[in-house]
Amino acid sequence: MCEDFDEDFCQCPRCSGWGEIDCHCGGDLCVCENYGQASCPLCHGEGEVSEALYEKYLETQRENAQLFAEACAKIEAEKQQSN
Numbered sequence: 735m736c737e738d739f740d741e742d743f744c745q746c747p748r749c750s751g752w753g754e755i756d757c758h759c760g761g762d763l764c765v766c767e768n769y770g771q772a773s774c775p776l777c778h779g780e781g782e783v784s785e786a787l788y789e790k791y792l793e794t795q796r797e798n799a800q801l802f803a804e805a806c807a808k809i810e811a812e813k814q815q816s817n
């Protein structure tokens with residue numbers, strides 16, 4: 735029985751299940767200690783995350799997208815005011 739778990743696991747949305755991501759140098763010309771690859775900060779190299787964490791990640795992405803859209807709208811509004 736696998737119903738002892740009350741959490742479902744999903745493929746990590748940050749690294750697509752690889753467990754590693756490009757380091758923040760972008761991989762090529764890496765100047766950090768990671769040689770272009772860093773352990774995924776979301777799944778810590780597991781390649782999968784709990785459903786709760788998955789949902790949280792998606793929510794954060796949505797919030798970021800929304801903040802970004804709001805910031806763009808504000809810039810647009812300011813541009814139009816100055817015309």
Ligand SMILES: [Zn+2]
Nearest residue numbers: 757759764766
């Ligand atoms: Zn690096």
Ligand SMILES: [Zn+2]
Nearest residue numbers: 746749774777
């Ligand atoms: Zn991951």
